[in-house]
Amino acid sequence: MAEVVELVYYPVKGCAAVSTSSAVMRPAGLTHDRGFMVVSPEGVGRTQRRDPKLAVIRPEVGETAAGGERLTLRAPGTTALHVDVELTGERREVDMLGRPLRGIDQGQDAADWLSDVLGAPSRLVRVPPENGRVTDGLTPGTSRYADSSPVHLLSRATLEHLNARLAARGAEPLPMTRFRPNIVVDGWDAEPHAEDRARLLRIGDAELGFAKLAVRCAVTLVEQGSGSKAGPEPLRTLATYRRSPEGGVTFGAKFSVLRPGTLAVGDKVEVAAWSDGA
Structure with missing residues (x-):
């Protein structure tokens, strides 16, 4: 079974990450x-x-x-x-x-x-305490100043698959930080992009519902340690195999919070429903 290997939040939109070993998942993330x-x-x-x-x-x-x-x-x-x-x-x-x-x-x-x-x-x-923002997607929810749904989840298998493709093109591998996820999952080794098909997740006390695929933008071109743009990757390579019919390229998945709760690094990730019924 997959498990949480990183938990990350971003207090100020666009600014550096804060890693934590445990966190409370609230309705807005x-x-x-x-x-x-x-x-x-x-x-x-x-x-x-x-x-x-x-x-x-x-x-x-x-x-x-x-x-x-x-x-x-x-x-x-x-x-x-x-x-x-x-x-x-x-x-x-x-x-x-x-x-x-x-x-x-x-x-x-x-x-x-x-x-x-x-x-x-x-x-x-x-963001005001009375924030009433409603997000869209397959599972609607709410968030603060996130681009869309409040929880961005990405698996190590998905990143490793991208890095293998980058290596085949002679490009350097990229760290997980380029994609600014909230939850990093390990254990879906047999299938990159398994998060695309997960429709209902239970992690710790929290329950998350799939909202949409994460459409990637120029933020992925920024080297997070220096704040400088570092070239065409990963968007150039993602465009060869992750184009969305609606436009852009996708990498990772966004989720809404169905049940708040506490979660921690090491928690098992239970997929209660997959998109294909598996």
Whole structure:
């Protein structure tokens, strides 16, 4: 049986990952996952598609002495920024990849720090506690500032298959970090892309329903350690065997949360339903 080998969340959309050994899966995904977003002064969300340097910003979510939420941001060559998170402020309109959403601005100190690191005027917003966003797909759900459904799952077998194809073309293998998954699964060794067919998953106390395949974009071209674009791979190779009829290429799968719960590295991944009835 397959098992969880990595759990990862991304407190600030587009910024560096935080790995954990256990986490609570909430209706909108792993706790703290994509709860914040960097935006332009006009409220347009920044992503690695156009701002790859987001990758070098390392966020950490903790608590204040009073029990509130505190976000710490670090980046090479800068002093760490500590933000006591504002949850009661005025809601403002923001745009995330063309979708109208709402956010709570986190103040001028955060804006100045991010503008300096990214070299472009920026502000930081937090998703409101009353977030009511509904995501689409085979299993609808909700998420914070994720592109679509809240949970991105990818298997090691799928990445190994891609890396074998890259090697055959004389290209270097790519790490899992290029694809920014939340859950990495090992044990589906006989079949790459088994996550494409999984329709109902039980992991720890949580239950996940398949929403859609993950359509890949230019973020996969960004070297996550340096925040620099690194060439045409993996999109060039994925285009030879993972083209979607709707356009683009797919790699990994997105899931919605049917039942919240706690999950951990080492938990078994039970597939309660496959798309072909297997």
